[in-house]
Structures are given as C-alpha cells and as structure tokens.
Amino acid sequence: MVVVNITGALAGSQFEPSIAVNTLNPSIMCVVAVDTSTGPTLTGFYRSIDGGSTWSTTVLPQPAGYAGAEAPTIDYTFPNTFIVTVHLFNGINDGTIASYTSFDDGLTWQPPVIVQAGFGTIVHNDEPYIAVDRSPGSPYRGNAYVGYTPLATASSAIFTQRSLSQGITWEPPDRQSNPRGIHDRAALAVGFSGQVYAGYIITGPASPSALLRISYDGGITYQPPLERQATFISSVVPAPSPLPVPNYAFRVQTNLSLGADISNGPNSGTVYGVWNDARAGYTDILFCESPDGLLWSDPVSITGAAPGTQNFFPSITVSPFAGTIRVIYYTNRIDGFLLDVFVAESFNGGASFTNRRITTTSFNPNGNSPMPTVLIGDYITAATVSPDNLAAVWMATTPPTGKLDVYFGN
Amino acid sequence: MPNSTGFIYNPTSGETQSTQLIVTCINDSLNAPANVELEVFRWDTTQAARIPIGHDLFELLPQATRSLIYPLINAAFYEVQSDYFSATSTVIHVYGVNSTGQIIQRVLQSEMTLIDRFTNIP
Numbered sequence: 001m002v003v004v005n006i007t008g009a010l011a012g013s014q015f016e017p018s019i020a021v022n023t024l025n026p027s028i029m030c031v032v033a034v035d036t037s038t039g040p041t042l043t044g045f046y047r048s049i050d051g052g053s054t055w056s057t058t059v060l061p062q063p064a065g066y067a068g069a070e071a072p073t074i075d076y077t078f079p080n081t082f083i084v085t086v087h088l089f090n091g092i093n094d095g096t097i098a099s100y101t102s103f104d105d106g107l108t109w110q111p112p113v114i115v116q117a118g119f120g121t122i123v124h125n126d127e128p129y130i131a132v133d134r135s136p137g138s139p140y141r142g143n144a145y146v147g148y149t150p151l152a153t154a155s156s157a158i159f160t161q162r163s164l165s166q167g168i169t170w171e172p173p174d175r176q177s178n179p180r181g182i183h184d185r186a187a188l189a190v191g192f193s194g195q196v197y198a199g200y201i202i203t204g205p206a207s208p209s210a211l212l213r214i215s216y217d218g219g220i221t222y223q224p225p226l227e228r229q230a231t232f233i234s235s236v237v238p239a240p241s242p243l244p245v246p247n248y249a250f251r252v253q254t255n256l257s258l259g260a261d262i263s264n265g266p267n268s269g270t271v272y273g274v275w276n277d278a279r280a281g282y283t284d285i286l287f288c289e290s291p292d293g294l295l296w297s298d299p300v301s302i303t304g305a306a307p308g309t310q311n312f313f314p315s316i317t318v319s320p321f322a323g324t325i326r327v328i329y330y331t332n333r334i335d336g337f338l339l340d341v342f343v344a345e346s347f348n349g350g351a352s353f354t355n356r357r358i359t360t361t362s363f364n365p366n367g368n369s370p371m372p373t374v375l376i377g378d379y380i381t382a383a384t385v386s387p388d389n390l391a392a393v394w395m396a397t398t399p400p401t402g403k404l405d406v407y408f409g410n
Numbered sequence: 411m412p413n414s415t416g417f418i419y420n421p422t423s424g425e426t427q428s429t430q431l432i433v434t435c436i437n438d439s440l441n442a443p444a445n446v447e448l449e450v451f452r453w454d455t456t457q458a459a460r461i462p463i464g465h466d467l468f469e470l471l472p473q474a475t476r477s478l479i480y481p482l483i484n485a486a487f488y489e490v491q492s493d494y495f496s497a498t499s500t501v502i503h504v505y506g507v508n509s510t511g512q513i514i515q516r517v518l519q520s521e522m523t524l525i526d527r528f529t530n531i532p
Contacts, residue, residue, distance in 0.1 A: 224411055229526035295445050295467075295495035 003360050003409040005401070006046045006055045006393075012036030013404035014044055016377035017393035020076040022105060023134060023320065026386045027051045030082045030106040031393050032072035033406045034377065035059055041068040043086050044406070047106045052391065052408045060100055063112045066090060069098075071185075071378070077132040077142055080105045083167040085115065085128035085146045095124030097148045101167035115146060115161055115170045124151045125159075127378075131188035131196075132166070133218075134320070135262040138194025140218030142166060145196055147176075147186025155180040158200040160188070162219035174222060176213050177230065178202060185379070187212075189258035192269045194218055197293050199256045201236050201275060208236040210256050210273060214293050233296045234288050237279035243310045245337060249372035250365055252276065252283070252312050255379065257327075259316035265323035267349035274302070274327050276312040285314045285329050289350045302327060302344040302353040309333040311342075313380050321387035325350055328358065328382040328392045338362035341380065341394045341409070358392055358409045367397030367404060376404070385410070412447075412493035413522035415504050418515060422455060422486050428506030428514045431480040433490060437470040437500045444470045444497035448478065449528055452485035462531050463488075470500065482506070490517070491528055 007014040014033045022028040029052055035044025043060040062069060066088035074084045081103055088096040095118040101110045118125045127149040133141050144163040149156050158177035161170045177183055182204035189197045196219050199212035211230035213222040224231065238254035259272045271293045277286040286299035303311045314329040325346040330339050340362050344353040366373045380394035390410045397404055421427045437444045450464035464480045482488060494500040506515035 224526065228411060232527050291445065292496040295447065295493075 001410060002052065003358070003407055004052060004055065005398070006031065006406045006408055007035070007037070007044070007057060008401050008405055010035070010037035010057060012038070014406045015395040015404045016071060016379055017395065017406040018073040018381040019383045019391055019393040019408070020074045020082055021383050021385050021391050022076055022080065023386050024079055028105045029391060030074055031406065031408070032074045032084050034070045034072065041070055043069045043072045043084065045106070046406065051385070052410070055408070060084065060109060061112065063088060063098060063114070066094065066096065071127055073128060073130050075130045075132040077134045077144070077166065081166050082106050083130055083132055083144050085130040087126050087128055092124070093120050094118045095126045095151065097125045097128045097146065099146070099167040099170070110168065113167060113170065116148065116173060122152070125149070126151050127185040129186050129188055131190055133190040133194055135190055135192055135194055137192045137262065138190065140194040143218050145188050145190070145219055146170070147188050147198060147200070149183050149185065156183045157181065158183050158186045158198070160186065160198050160219070175226060176200065176222065177211070181205070184253040185255045187256035187258040187273070189260040189271065191260040191271060191293070192262045195293065197258050197260060197271055198222060199233065199258045199273060201254055201256045203236070203238045203254055208238055210234045210236050210275060212293065231294055233273050234286070234299045236275060237277050239276045239278050239283040239312055243283060243312070245310060245332065247337070247372045248365065249374050250376040251374065253378050257314050257316045259318040259325065261318050261323045261349070262320050263323040267323050270349060272316055272318065272325055272350060274314040274316050276314060280307065282308050283310045283312050285311050285327060285344065287327070287350060303329070303331065303342070304353070304355050305331060305333045315380055315382040317382040317384045317390070319384045319388045323349065324388050326382055326384070326390050328380060328394070330380065330394070335362050339365050341392065343382070343390060343392065359396065361398050363396040363398045365397065368402040411524045411526055412491045412528050413502070413519060414525045415490045415517040415522055418488050418506070418517070420482065420485055420488060420506065425508060426514050427508060429482050429509045430507050431482060431488065431490065432505040432507055433478045433480070433492070434475070434503045434505070435470055435477070435500065436475045437472055437497060439472050439497050439499040441472050442497040443472060444500040445495040446470050446500065446502065447493050447495070447528065449491040449531060450480045451489045451529070452482060453487040454484050455486040457487065460529070465531050491525065493528070
C-alpha cells in the first residue's frame, strides 16, 4: 500500500482529480486535476510510468478565449489512448466542454477540441464526465462518451455526446434528463456488450432520485426514449451541503457513480451504482446493483461506518479482469472532523463489502485556511490497475504542505 | 418499461364477478433467465384508494412457466402491472376468473399498454 503526494512540489492548489490507467501496461497512469500552480485555474496533468511511484506534472494548454478550466476527467482506451474532458469558462460566463486526446500514453496531446461551446451566462455547460468503451464484448469499442450538465440559474439538464474518433470530433448532443430538473454531474459507464449507461441524480425540484437511460447501439439512441421517463434506480435523499459538522463549510454534491462488470467472471454484465445519501440521518454511501440496468436492487450501505459519521464523494471502479468492485470515498469516521479516504471492496459481486483505509494520515478539510473552506472539489476518483488492484486519487491537505494537493494511493 | 392492463372494471356481484386473478408467465427464451416483476392493485367502488394486493419478483428460467393467483376481495376495479428484465421472449397474460373458474376477463400482453414506471409501493 503506497500513498504519494503527486503535487506537493507545486504552488497553488490542486484538487478534483481523475485517474485512468493503461489496461495493457499498468505502469502507465494519467491523472488530471484542477491546478492553479501557474496562477490561473487550469487543467493539471500528471503522469506516472512506474505504476504511481513517481509523477511528472504539467498543465494542458488552455484554448484561446477562455480564462480558466476545471472539473477535468480522464479515461483510457486501447492501445495507448487517453482522453480528457474539461469545463472551460470565463468567470460565470461561457461554460464550455472541451476534450484533449493523447495517442501515446499521455506523452503528447492533440490540440484541444471544443465539444460544446457555451455563451455568456445563458448557455453554461459544466461538469463533464468521460467514459470510453474498452469492453472485449463490445462492437463499439473505442467509442467515447461525455456527459455534461448545461446549467441555468434555476434548472439544468444532463446531456451526452459521443465521439467515434476518440475525441478528435464529437457528434451533436442527446438530452438524457428532465430539461428543468436540478442536476450536477452525470455518471457514464460502458457495459459488457457496449451498452452505454447514462445515469444521473435529479435532486430537485421534487422527488430526488437516481435515474438512467441505456444505449444498446453505441450511443445512437437511448432507451427509454426521451418522451418516456428514465429508468428508475432508487429514490435519493441528497446529502446536506455543507455537512452538519462544526467548521465544515465545503459543499457536497449528491452525484451518481456507475460501474459495469466487463470481466468474464460470474457477475459479468452487472451494473452498479453508488451515491452519498442522507436517508439514515447522516450521509452514507449507498449501493444498488442490476443484472441489466433495468431492474435495480434496493440500496444498501457499504461503508460499515458508524451512524453519525459523514461519508461522501463515492467513486466506483470494477476490475475488467476479476469483477472486483471498489468504491472509494471521503469519511470522517476516524476523527469525527478530520477526513480520510476509505475503500469499500467486494469480491463477490456486491454481496458483501469490506472497508479499509487508504490514507495514512487524516487531514483537515480546511487545510491552511484560517476560515472553513467552501470548496474541496466535488469529486475524487478510483480506477482499476490490471488485473485487480486499486488506483485512487484524491485531494488532501496533509502537512507539511497543508495546501490542496492531489494524492495517489492504493 | 412495464405493461399495464389499465383500470379494469369488475362487477361486485353476480356470475360475471371475478374473484381471483391468474397471471401466467412463460419464458420462451432458450438460454436467458428472465426476472419478472408484478404489481397488482385493487380499488373498491369509491375508487378512493389504490390498494396493493400483490408485489412479486422472481426469476423464470429458460423455457419455464409460472402462474400466480391473487384473490380479488372488495375489488370493484383492478390493475396488473408487469415487466420482465434481463431477457426477451417472455409473455405475461392476466385472467380474471369467477368463483366457478370461468374466465370473465382476459388481458393478453399484446393488449396491454406500456407505462413509464411501476407504481411505487412503499
């Protein structure tokens, strides 16, 4: 078990990390995060070629016309392709989704591509999430899918777009959600036969719930069709934001994270969903599973954490070789105030989970700030290292730096 | 998406009163098991409340059949919602039967209406 501070030598803050690992060569790992080391808020890119022991750091080139970038996510497909999607912005204006593609394991990058442009405050596309099809059972392998959230002042929707060229060009969007709901980040997963599971949580204005639509044709059409309601995963009780702990001021979104078992194991084809949910009177990680994405089990807690603790920001990964399910999340279960990252692991298709600590040191979410901080990012990310190990990235403010840093661990 | 029989009228007395529902399920797939979900509701003559009288979820193996019986008591109206998952080639029919076993009402799957979601049963 190793924990590495990737960004400790950098100035500024680094948070909201996302990681992808080369399935064929698990020594190669690529991480993106929000990075202010050069001044403006840009897309930090960190690369390891030794399985996470050491990392190089840089920032991706910012497209002209946009002051900042944030909320990056990254995914991998065969043989050496990594694709990044980010949210570009000018303050509260011009929220735009862009992508970057590397065909050489993150060594060099193609110029950024605008996936969907925003205009002023009226069209603001935010919170991208990328998933690339790398299933052995899929005829659509290599297809890339991005989910994002056009945000308006009082309502938002979930859109998806697909790329048949690994991010060099993108097709027009599909709407997946209620056009006037309240949504944050979409959750995408690609199933064994190339099914695209486009999930999301609608937190308002009424009946918060986790929902999804499924594409069986590589992202051309989604079922149920838009004139029908989306498939129901579970009701949801959103986490309070901020969490009701003294001196917590950071926001907590309630987002879905989806995983699909594309292994040859006994649970191949199964789809899993996790989110942070406050129905028990405290925020916990709930888990649902489905054999087909249509019929979902009742949600269960997977943390084993004591009532009254706070557990949030879950990210799921499913081993493509073994079907092992791993869900990382932040928790204050050790200290009550300081945060740690734990992983809930299941080696039996979700029938049972065991939890273990990944962080070696608990950290103060407020870091060096004299006042409670309002943002620690909105997510952390888990990926699988072939054949069956965890690669997790998270933000922590562990001394001696005390600043927002991106950590890698397993 | 589930199928619904719709809101079926049932006389409250006489020979044409259904006293039980028979729901028949067949999985004609040669190799894929189906997960079948059924929800059955009744209403009294006031139609004031939708009362669940059955909620079943079971696996139907390839080529297997299963029939389920739901008693209709104080049921001036009823509805059956049905769906099957993880499979194709599954057919679910609904029969309303009177006290002597005569078929009073028959709703074939092909006659049912697709609805977006099952009714939430707390």
